[in-house]
Amino acid sequence: MPTSMRLEPHVIEELVTICNTMLTSLEEARDAAHDLVRTEGFGDCESARQLAAGYARKASGTPESARERIDQFIATLTDLRDAFATGGEAFLDAEFDWARQLRSAEIEL
Template sequence: MSAFVRLEPHVIDELVTICNTMLAELHKVGEATERLSATHGFGDLESARQLAAGYSRKAAGTPESARERIEQFIDTLTQLRDAFAAGGEDFLDTQFDWARALDTADRDV
């Protein structure tokens, strides 16, 4: 893309700070998703085991699971932060990629 965006230094700092704050929260949520796959206490019936397995799949292990979704958001936000940190020079090149990634992740939830 031939267009160029130049962000003011104080705007870059503010955007990077916002992204870092969001990333810190997403990392906390990511740590919490580690515990989601611990599906015990449903009982010993076959239907209970199937229910526990279903919840475990929703927690981790598939592209649509909670853990993978959080990782997708972290990856996308990291790319966005890095584009801002570059002073906007990479922003136009990446804006459609990260917007598409967020839209795809959000649509499947």
């Protein structure tokens, strides 16, 4: 494995642009996820309140919730973009770290 890598300027620009586009989409998803905790309309019986509380937990407030997962993806993609922006030199250092972060942020189905 090479110890250094240098990307051509046009490749760096394209990769950073792709990352920025993805970050914009993730930030929009994070904003939309903010409303997921609003669980009105399930009804007033106990089982409805429990169901609403379960959906709210899946939306935000736990490490596995939608909002927190999106934040994890944003942080990882930001690190990746920044590594590319250095011309690829930091990419090799960060390569295994960001891959590990993405794997740890995967949602188990």
